[in-house]
Amino acid sequence: QVQLVESGGDLVQPGGSLRLSCGTSGIIASNNIMGWYRQAPGKQRELVARITSGGHTNYADSVKGRFTISRGNAKNTVYLQMNSLKPEDTAVYYCNIYGSTYDAPGGREFWGQGTQVTVSS
Numbered sequence: 001q002v003q004l005v006e007s008g009g010d011l012v013q014p015g016g017s018l019r020l021s022c023g024t025s026g027i028i029a030s031n032n033i034m035g036w037y038r039q040a041p042g043k044q045r046e047l048v049a050r051i052t053s054g055g056h057t058n059y060a061d062s063v064k065g066r067f068t069i070s071r072g073n074a075k076n077t078v079y080l081q082m083n084s085l086k087p088e089d090t091a092v093y094y095c096n097i098y099g100s101t102y103d104a105p106g107g108r109e110f111w112g113q114g115t116q117v118t119v120s121s
Contacts, residue, residue, distance in 0.1 A: 001026050002024060002025070002026035002027070002028050002097070002101060002110045003024070003025045003026055003110070004022055004023070004024050004025075004095045004096075004097060004110055004111065004112035004113075005022065005023050005025070005112065005113075006020065006021065006022045006093070006094070006095045006112040006113065006114065006115045007020070007021050007022075007115065008020035008021050008080075008115060009092075009093060009115030009116045009117045010117070010118075011118045011120065012085055012117070012118070012119055013085075013119070013120070013121055014085060014086060014087060014119055014120075014121060015084060015085065016085050016119070017081070017082060017083045017084075017085065018082045018085065018117060019079060019080070019081050019082070020036065020079065020080040020082070020093055020095075020115060020117075021072075021077070021078075021079055022034070022036075022077065022078045022079070022095035022112055023074065023076070023077045024075070024076035024077065024097055024110075026101075027101065027102060028076065028097065028099045028100065028101050028110075029099040029100040029101070030053055030075070030076075030099075031053050031099065031100075032052075032053050032076065032097055032098060032099030032100075033050055033051070033052050033053070033097070033098045033099070034050065034051055034071070034076065034078040034095070034096065034097045034098075035047060035048070035049060035050030035051070035069075035078075035095075035096045035097075035098075036048040036049050036050070036069060036078070036080045036093055036094070036095060036096070037093070037094045037096055038089075038091035038092065038093045038094065038117075039091055039092050039094070039114075040090060040091040040092075043091075045094070046060065047060055048060055048063055048067065048069075048080070048093070049063065049067055049068075049069035049080060050069065050096075051069045051070065051071060051078065053071075055071070057069055062088075063082075063089075066082065066083050066084045066085075067080060067081065067082050067083070068080070068081040068083075069081075076097060078095065078097075080093070082117070085117075085119045086119060087119045087120060088119075089117060089119050090117060090118050090119050090120070091117060092114040092115065092116055092117075093114065093115050093116075093117050094111055094112055094113075094114045095111070095112035096109060096110070096111055096112070097109065097110050098110075
């Protein structure tokens with residue numbers, strides 16, 4: 001079973017920084033896509049950033065220039081460096097991976113449990 005574990009969510013002041021981490025356990029293809037999504041109260045879940053196994057990235061317009069997604073040295077780990085945080089960034093942040101597994105060779109996605117990020121004075 002593929003499982004994602006997230007950490008790093010916290011309460012931070014506007015203008016501050018946080019670094020979110022996510023690690024994947026279980027067997028999944030090395031050719032995959034990992035991403036961060038967020039959901040604020042009363043709003044739908046939205047893509048924040050994603051990165052391919054080859055290092056190609058894309059970002060939501062609202063976080064470009066402030067957030068950086070990256071992969072770690074450990075297999076299927078991903079980070080989200082968040083700088084210049086704004087109150088509008090307050091949300092539950094979810095880690096995601098999409099790739100092939102033994103049970104789903106055509107590919108499927110897995111989600112972390114979410115970690116709360118609160119930006120407030």
